[in-house]
Amino acid sequence: MILSDISKIENKNKDKKAIDVKSHKLNKSKLFIIIMLAWPVAHWLVFTLFMNLQTLVYSFQRLNRFTGKMRFAGTENYMELFEKIINNTASYGIAFRNTFLWLGLNVLVIVPLSLVVAYVLSKKIPFHRFFNAVLFIPNIISIVILTMVWSFAWAPNQGLVNELLTRLGLEHLTRVWLGDPKSALINVFVYCVWAGIGFNNLILSGAIAKIPKEILESAELDGISNWQEFIHIVIPSVWPTICTVTILGATAAFRVFLHPQLLTNGQYGTSTIALKVVEEVLAGGSYGLASAAGITMAVLGYIAVSIIKKFLDKREKEWS
Amino acid sequence: MKKFTKVLSLTLVAVMLLAGCSGGGKAADGNASNDVAPSVPEDKEVTLKVTFFEAGFGNKWQNWLKTEFEKQYPNVTVELVGDANLTETLTPMIESGVDAPDVYMANGSMWEEWGPQGLVMDLTSLYEEKVPGTDMTLDEYITDVAKDKFYFDLGKENGGVKKYSVPWSAGPMSVVYNVNMFEEHGWEYPKTWEEFEALCEEIKAAGIAPLTYPGKFPNYTRPFIRGWQLQAMGEDKFFGEYKNPTSADIYGDTAVLESFQNFKKLFDKGYIMNGTTALDHTQVQMEFINNKVAMILNGYWLENEMSEAWPEGYRIAMAPVPQGGKVDKPVSFINMPDYMAIYNNTEVPEVAKAFVLFSLSPESCEQFAKLAGGLRPFNYELSDEVSEFTQTCQDVITNENYYQYTDASSNPLMFKSLGNAYLTQISTGEITPEKAAEDFKNEAATEYDRVKTDLGL
Numbered sequence: 001m002i003l004s005d006i007s008k009i010e011n012k013n014k015d016k017k018a019i020d021v022k023s024h025k026l027n028k029s030k031l032f033i034i035i036m037l038a039w040p041v042a043h044w045l046v047f048t049l050f051m052n053l054q055t056l057v058y059s060f061q062r063l064n065r066f067t068g069k070m071r072f073a074g075t076e077n078y079m080e081l082f083e084k085i086i087n088n089t090a091s092y093g094i095a096f097r098n099t100f101l102w103l104g105l106n107v108l109v110i111v112p113l114s115l116v117v118a119y120v121l122s123k124k125i126p127f128h129r130f131f132n133a134v135l136f137i138p139n140i141i142s143i144v145i146l147t148m149v150w151s152f153a154w155a156p157n158q159g160l161v162n163e164l165l166t167r168l169g170l171e172h173l174t175r176v177w178l179g180d181p182k183s184a185l186i187n188v189f190v191y192c193v194w195a196g197i198g199f200n201n202l203i204l205s206g207a208i209a210k211i212p213k214e215i216l217e218s219a220e221l222d223g224i225s226n227w228q229e230f231i232h233i234v235i236p237s238v239w240p241t242i243c244t245v246t247i248l249g250a251t252a253a254f255r256v257f258l259h260p261q262l263l264t265n266g267q268y269g270t271s272t273i274a275l276k277v278v279e280e281v282l283a284g285g286s287y288g289l290a291s292a293a294g295i296t297m298a299v300l301g302y303i304a305v306s307i308i309k310k311f312l313d314k315r316e317k318e319w320s
Numbered sequence: 321m322k323k324f325t326k327v328l329s330l331t332l333v334a335v336m337l338l339a340g341c342s343g344g345g346k347a348a349d350g351n352a353s354n355d356v357a358p359s360v361p362e363d364k365e366v367t368l369k370v371t372f373f374e375a376g377f378g379n380k381w382q383n384w385l386k387t388e389f390e391k392q393y394p395n396v397t398v399e400l401v402g403d404a405n406l407t408e409t410l411t412p413m414i415e416s417g418v419d420a421p422d423v424y425m426a427n428g429s430m431w432e433e434w435g436p437q438g439l440v441m442d443l444t445s446l447y448e449e450k451v452p453g454t455d456m457t458l459d460e461y462i463t464d465v466a467k468d469k470f471y472f473d474l475g476k477e478n479g480g481v482k483k484y485s486v487p488w489s490a491g492p493m494s495v496v497y498n499v500n501m502f503e504e505h506g507w508e509y510p511k512t513w514e515e516f517e518a519l520c521e522e523i524k525a526a527g528i529a530p531l532t533y534p535g536k537f538p539n540y541t542r543p544f545i546r547g548w549q550l551q552a553m554g555e556d557k558f559f560g561e562y563k564n565p566t567s568a569d570i571y572g573d574t575a576v577l578e579s580f581q582n583f584k585k586l587f588d589k590g591y592i593m594n595g596t597t598a599l600d601h602t603q604v605q606m607e608f609i610n611n612k613v614a615m616i617l618n619g620y621w622l623e624n625e626m627s628e629a630w631p632e633g634y635r636i637a638m639a640p641v642p643q644g645g646k647v648d649k650p651v652s653f654i655n656m657p658d659y660m661a662i663y664n665n666t667e668v669p670e671v672a673k674a675f676v677l678f679s680l681s682p683e684s685c686e687q688f689a690k691l692a693g694g695l696r697p698f699n700y701e702l703s704d705e706v707s708e709f710t711q712t713c714q715d716v717i718t719n720e721n722y723y724q725y726t727d728a729s730s731n732p733l734m735f736k737s738l739g740n741a742y743l744t745q746i747s748t749g750e751i752t753p754e755k756a757a758e759d760f761k762n763e764a765a766t767e768y769d770r771v772k773t774d775l776g777l
Contacts, residue, residue, distance in 0.1 A: 065436065066732070068437035076773075157595045184598075
């Protein structure tokens with residue numbers, strides 16, 4: 001009886017020790033997790049949550065320039081924004097339209113084109129390394145320099161493009177590329193395609209390189225064409241990566257402002273809502289209107305990206 | 321989805337409450353505590369941080385100021401910070417107080433917002449101080465044209481006329497012409513618009529483009545657009561109604577339409593250099609330097625901005641906008657976007673004021689002209705030692721034979737937009753001047769009502 005009691009007590013002590021060690025370990029791992037998460041969480045709370053909430057608050061306020069006080073303005077900023085878009089006041093309507101054109105450009109033009117380029121270069125065509133490097137160069141040079149060089153190339157009087165067209169006897173095709181509403185937006189889009197392919201190409205090339213060689217070799221033995229290989233093997237295999245670059249491109253469309261600002265100063269039908277936000281804040285100090293524009297585009301962007309994601313996920317399910 | 325909707329609704333309600341409650345939070349009452357006389361204490365070491373927009377005017381003048389101020393006050397160290405992106409970086413500095421300067425020199429009009437909010441210091445009492453090297457108070461020393469911009473009438477109930485900043489730089493924005501080219505061809509800068517058109521025809525006949533401006537930045541057409549509006553309205557209407565409106569009707573005046581029509585005429589008659597609309601300021605200025613165009617719409621900073629590009633023996637001159645309409649003299653548009661202000665929470669308000677006052681002396685203004693090619697809207701005279709171009713700039717804004725004015729105003733009710741979006745559309749033939757004037761009028765009317773509501777009028 002006494003022996004069994006002693007062994008019970010010993011067992012209890014052992015259990016307690018085990019629990020102590022376990023809880024000590026648990027505390028240590030909790031502490032580790034807390035320390036590791038503290039900075040990103042604090043960063044998120046300050047620079048994401050707080051700033052976005054502050055933007056939301058600003059979007060319902062307007063400034064009295066005589067007293068320096070902000071007043072609650074209800075939906076006035078939103079109404080002003082919608083009025084400006086509908087009436088195309090100060091080209092707001094065009095800027096709104098362009099934001100969605102950029103969405104189409106990023107998703108429907110740049111991503112597919114990048115995929116084609118990545119696939120072609122994966123075939124190890126002559127100079128493929130050179131082409132990869134050339135395509136990536138726009139990502140490592142400052143956008144200010146890139147747009148300046150682009151502007152010089154397309155300049156109407158001493159630019160390379162008009163000079164080339166003249167020498168080829170195609171003088172009738174020369175024009176004021178970046179100063180004409182008929183060509184300015186297309187020209188800015190062409191610039192975006194040129195400067196945007198490199199990054200996507202890098203990501204997609206990596207994904208294509210990871211496709212098991214056995215699959216590609218057996219397909220080759222079956223005698224499929226490059227087109228069939230691209231459609232039936234490459235695209236389904238790298239679909240998750242395509243989804244990633246598509247979503248990145250879609251969200252970026254709602255933040256585009258530097259390209260039109262540097263190439264045309266947003267003139268000739270090339271502005272975007274993001275550029276209007278920058279102009280409102282820097283030139284006019286209209287935080288309320290700028291915030292309302294930012295919130296509106298964030299909501300529309302969320303809806304657009306959700307729809308795109310839904311479509312991408314559906315395709316992924318079909319292929320998995 | 322239901323949960324998401326609930327969270328979203330709750331967030332929106334919370335935000336609306338927050339927006340409603342935090343209405344008056346920004347305005348500070350710090351001005352009274354900083355109403356000190358400019359002075360420099362001799363018993364302690366002081367560091368004064370001066371941040372400035374480092375662009376067309378460079379940094380030589382600021383370095384001169386630092387040297388001279390430190391020479392006069394050996395216990396003061398002036399810490400200079402030049403920033404080419406100050407327009408973007410200044411707002412977070414002033415509004416958050418992080419890394420905020422004691423004194424800053426910037427362009428724009430943000431002081432109009434920051435003054436009433438208590439973020440920049442009320443300098444009204446500084447205007448009663450004697451300016452070093454003169455017998456005048458700052459109030460007497462500043463030109464009348466500049467008062468339009470820097471005297472901010474908040475209305476009786478908000479403290480009347482306040483001065484939150486002092487002019488840093490202000491000078492002519494007008495037609496700059498190539499003197500050598502003009503002399504070579506025997507051309508003379510015209511006095512009237514009829515003569516101007518005749519001259520443009522002569523220049524065209526010589527195979528040279530008469531005129532250009534940075535097409536990407538239609539704001540450079542301001543001296544012409546405002547000049548035409550002033551000439552069509554006459555000074556009483558322009559200053560009494562356009563700059564200080566009592567209703568938005570003035571923005572539907574035929575003068576606006578006339579200015580847009582005149583602008584279109586410049587393109588229709590082929591006076592504007594081909595390709596202008598696609599070019600930025602550097603590109604058109606290079607075309608001007610390379611003798612491809614005889615005249616350019618530009619400002620007094622041009623010579624300094626392109627200092628490394630001018631060829632040997634170049635000669636350029638600033639000229640007023642030709643006479644026309646109801647004003648019997650050629651008109652000189654004075655551009656005054658640059659200002660100096662003091663951060664309200666500076667720890668050394670008296671030293672900051674002393675520095676600002678020190679920078680206003682005629683000697684300092686002379687150095688600004690010599691070292692930076694800049695001018696200031698004060699009553700001082702320049703010596704002959706400054707460049708020929710700077711002398712012509714000074715002449716344009718002081719010559720009694722010209723009518724000097726500015727469209728700058730601190731009156732929030734004035735619709736200050738030049739109509740840049742309309743001007744680019746007119747320049748490319750997208751819209752007619754009539755449609756532009758109609759849209760301009762509607763935009764101005766909507767904005768006028770909004771500002772009135774904001775001001776509680």
